[in-house]
Amino acid sequence: MRILKDRRGISPVITTVIIVAVGITIAIAVALWMTGLVGAFMGYEKVEIRSRFANPQTAGGWTITIRYKNTGSTPAKIDNVFLNNVPFTEWDSSATTIDWSAGGGSSGTLNPDDSTTFAPANVGEDVTLTITLPADATYGGQTLTSGVTVEIKLHSTGGKEYFTSIVLP
Numbered sequence: 001m002r003i004l005k006d007r008r009g010i011s012p013v014i015t016t017v018i019i020v021a022v023g024i025t026i027a028i029a030v031a032l033w034m035t036g037l038v039g040a041f042m043g044y045e046k047v048e049i050r051s052r053f054a055n056p057q058t059a060g061g062w063t064i065t066i067r068y069k070n071t072g073s074t075p076a077k078i079d080n081v082f083l084n085n086v087p088f089t090e091w092d093s094s095a096t097t098i099d100w101s102a103g104g105g106s107s108g109t110l111n112p113d114d115s116t117t118f119a120p121a122n123v124g125e126d127v128t129l130t131i132t133l134p135a136d137a138t139y140g141g142q143t144l145t146s147g148v149t150v151e152i153k154l155h156s157t158g159g160k161e162y163f164t165s166i167v168l169p
Contacts, residue, residue: 047154054169078100086139104122
């Protein structure tokens with residue numbers, strides 16, 4: 001029994017130092033993990049409409065030009081355009097088209113019926129949308145004529161909506 005009485009344990013000071021060191025290490029690991037986790041969810045898209053204008057066409061109708069820039073931290077993809085809260089493909093005219101061109105030289109035609117087409121805007125990139133509206137564009141009881149204000153809504157694949165309006169000349 002004498003042997004057991006001479007054995008000594010770890011000093012309370014050393015025990016405290018070890019517990020504090022382990023606690024700090026775990027706290028640092030959790031903080032780094034949370035920073036990485038939060039950083040993955042912090043990306044956002046933000047489209048700022050810089051300018052918009054409408055020009056009459058010689059054959060009748062209008063060409064509406066909208067310039068916007070993605071000032072968010074992730075790419076934005078415009079997948080549909082609404083005119084007076086109606087998708088542009090619903091207007092009774094096959095001549096209604098939306099073309100886009102981006103600052104990087106890419107361009108295309110927007111087709112909401114095809115889920116693979118959209119107007120992309122990388123972070124910091126300027127994009128120009130050109131909406132061609134013929135004079136006979138109608139939807140239900142709405143007919144587009146000179147002097148009418150058209151509300152335009154850009155819808156993105158991220159579910160965000162960006163609004164602007166323009167008066168047809």
